[in-house]
Amino acid sequence: MIDIALLGTGGNMPMPDRFLSSALISYKGRKILIDCGEGTQVSMRMLKWGFKSIDIILITHEHGDHVLGLPGLLSTIANSERESPITIMGPKGIEAVVRGLTVPVQYIPYGLNIIETGERDFFVYFNKEGTELREDVSDSGYFDLRISTIELDHSVPCIGYGIYVPRKPKFSVEKAISNGVPKFLWKALQDGKSVTYEGILYHPGMVLEGERRGIKLSYITDTRPIGAIIPFIKGSDIFICEGTYGHEEDHEKAVRNKHMTFSEAASLAQKGDVKQLLLTHFSPSLKNPGEYLENARNIFKNTCVAWDRLVRSIKFEES
Amino acid sequence: MIDIALLGTGGNMPMPDRFLSSALISYKGRKILIDCGEGTQVSMRMLKWGFKSIDIILITHEHGDHVLGLPGLLSTIANSERESPITIMGPKGIEAVVRGLTVPVQYIPYGLNIIETGERDFFVYFNKEGTELREDVSDSGYFDLRISTIELDHSVPCIGYGIYVPRKPKFSVEKAISNGVPKFLWKALQDGKSVTYEGILYHPGMVLEGERRGIKLSYITDTRPIGAIIPFIKGSDIFICEGTYGHEEDHEKAVRNKHMTFSEAASLAQKGDVKQLLLTHFSPSLKNPGEYLENARNIFKNTCVAWDRLVRSIKFEES
Numbered sequence: 001m002i003d004i005a006l007l008g009t010g011g012n013m014p015m016p017d018r019f020l021s022s023a024l025i026s027y028k029g030r031k032i033l034i035d036c037g038e039g040t041q042v043s044m045r046m047l048k049w050g051f052k053s054i055d056i057i058l059i060t061h062e063h064g065d066h067v068l069g070l071p072g073l074l075s076t077i078a079n080s081e082r083e084s085p086i087t088i089m090g091p092k093g094i095e096a097v098v099r100g101l102t103v104p105v106q107y108i109p110y111g112l113n114i115i116e117t118g119e120r121d122f123f124v125y126f127n128k129e130g131t132e133l134r135e136d137v138s139d140s141g142y143f144d145l146r147i148s149t150i151e152l153d154h155s156v157p158c159i160g161y162g163i164y165v166p167r168k169p170k171f172s173v174e175k176a177i178s179n180g181v182p183k184f185l186w187k188a189l190q191d192g193k194s195v196t197y198e199g200i201l202y203h204p205g206m207v208l209e210g211e212r213r214g215i216k217l218s219y220i221t222d223t224r225p226i227g228a229i230i231p232f233i234k235g236s237d238i239f240i241c242e243g244t245y246g247h248e249e250d251h252e253k254a255v256r257n258k259h260m261t262f263s264e265a266a267s268l269a270q271k272g273d274v275k276q277l278l279l280t281h282f283s284p285s286l287k288n289p290g291e292y293l294e295n296a297r298n299i300f301k302n303t304c305v306a307w308d309r310l311v312r313s314i315k316f317e318e319s
Numbered sequence: 320m321i322d323i324a325l326l327g328t329g330g331n332m333p334m335p336d337r338f339l340s341s342a343l344i345s346y347k348g349r350k351i352l353i354d355c356g357e358g359t360q361v362s363m364r365m366l367k368w369g370f371k372s373i374d375i376i377l378i379t380h381e382h383g384d385h386v387l388g389l390p391g392l393l394s395t396i397a398n399s400e401r402e403s404p405i406t407i408m409g410p411k412g413i414e415a416v417v418r419g420l421t422v423p424v425q426y427i428p429y430g431l432n433i434i435e436t437g438e439r440d441f442f443v444y445f446n447k448e449g450t451e452l453r454e455d456v457s458d459s460g461y462f463d464l465r466i467s468t469i470e471l472d473h474s475v476p477c478i479g480y481g482i483y484v485p486r487k488p489k490f491s492v493e494k495a496i497s498n499g500v501p502k503f504l505w506k507a508l509q510d511g512k513s514v515t516y517e518g519i520l521y522h523p524g525m526v527l528e529g530e531r532r533g534i535k536l537s538y539i540t541d542t543r544p545i546g547a548i549i550p551f552i553k554g555s556d557i558f559i560c561e562g563t564y565g566h567e568e569d570h571e572k573a574v575r576n577k578h579m580t581f582s583e584a585a586s587l588a589q590k591g592d593v594k595q596l597l598l599t600h601f602s603p604s605l606k607n608p609g610e611y612l613e614n615a616r617n618i619f620k621n622t623c624v625a626w627d628r629l630v631r632s633i634k635f636e637e638s
Contacts, residue, residue, distance in 0.1 A: 012398075013360070013391065013394065013395050013398070014358070014360065014361050014391065015361070015364065016361055016364055016365045038357055038358065038360070038361075038387075038388065038391040039333070039357065039358050039361065041332070041333065041357070042333050042334070042335055042357075042358065045334065045335055046335045062423045063423065063425065064390055064391055064394050064423055064424055064425075067423050068357075068387075068390050068391045068423070069357065071383055071387050071420075072332065072333065072356075072357040072383055072387045075332065075383050076332050079331075079332070096422060097422050097423045099419070099422075100418070100419035100420065100421075100422030100423070101390075101419065101420060101422065101423070102419075103415060103416050103418075103419030103420065104381045104382065104383055104386050104387070104416045104419070104420070105383055106382065106383075106475075156425075
């Protein structure tokens, strides 16, 4: 099971009743944060999921409403006595932004591993020694998460994120026996390793049933609704997408400011055949985003106008 | 009349129920902000005093809980369409901090005048063309405010601020007549100007009664209670002072972390003969600061444990 909380759902500036858009993902006791505007740490404290276990921070782009909470959060994580490094990922330019913002941060007792990236996949391994990011699949077994990135269309370089949670295939005793796999190799093969024993190569496929569907999350903000988003979000269990403007009349504003309307986000959800759309990143002028929900539901039924600290838990499908 | 609002009363990190310590001063429609931690702009929005008229931002020191809200606030002020420059004052090193923090701020349509200062006086003039800071008293009449600074004893260079609102002396028709001041010069002399006419120097003292007491505010955080604070705060109408720890048992922590207990702040208030002490900058561990109020009141009776958005308005004394 993976849990995801929307820490805030606003864009542009923090408001008394709406934090800036940001998401916290919790899986196997480790955490990934997406974006960190001013006040994100306060919402995180209200959520009570803790600070110490945040291993990766994914930044969509360098605009203030997505990054200005970083130095305060890094200080608060320092107070939690974390020592293992944190990876901060973002588009080109993010390193200078992080270095600038952390000038007044006196004490960071853990390393900062800053990655500036274009479109790429990263494989995340939750090891006993700490969380590891690799650009290729490790030969030591299955990865825990895959992070994918897509370049979006905003006024500055901006990245959308996909997170895929793989599901291990079922172990088949029948298959292992019929393939003549010695019993003491079963565990290694089940863990995804290939082993050569007495000149014979044994591979995981000899003890495992077919692939099983994992869990897919997509996080897309800030951007115009470019076509490349559709294959990127294809089949997502949860598609979190910006809906800066609710009213159809604001379409022109959305084009000018490189954002989306509710109906544009819904259209992506429908074409991407996702299971659920959560709208976020509402303009401060949008006092009650729920008023415009029908503009999205007319196009994609399973749409939800998100709110601060909305939590969704997703399990693997029954099978 | 001058109004002062404590936007937040917490130290170290922003909490769901307590913003970081900061004060907003409003006088003659212009505003001075002291300190700006993460979330200060949100409390300011709750207060509804507006963003556009902030002319001066006084920073005590570069610790995150006093500066990390600056880039977001400067963005929000930019959204208010302000064009005239803002002065940011702080101790040595503050310019690098402000430059770093504003790396991701795309658009600041007004100038930033950054002053790194030690102990000095600045005279503030609210002119029609904008707010002006001078290091000497202008010959063009009275100043609107005087800002004084004192070097404090914290773990990094830290400055306390005093704000003095002068009160114009009363005009005396009797004095003007008995001193033989021609009537057409009265207005200029009343405005504090000296004028030479027909070889005679006329000065304000020839038409004005004696000095009248103005209004004095003092803002002291973060520091140990050094002796120099006493003459600096002498006779303040309002003395806003850090009381990071309430319990007497935390005295050792206060010494180690270069902060004060409630009783140490009260002792300064008593020796400084101030009218009122407002305690602020409470440690996050201090859930209910009011519990320890008596520790201060035993030493200085007129003590108040401040809360977020507490507003005090001070008028000139009747006379």
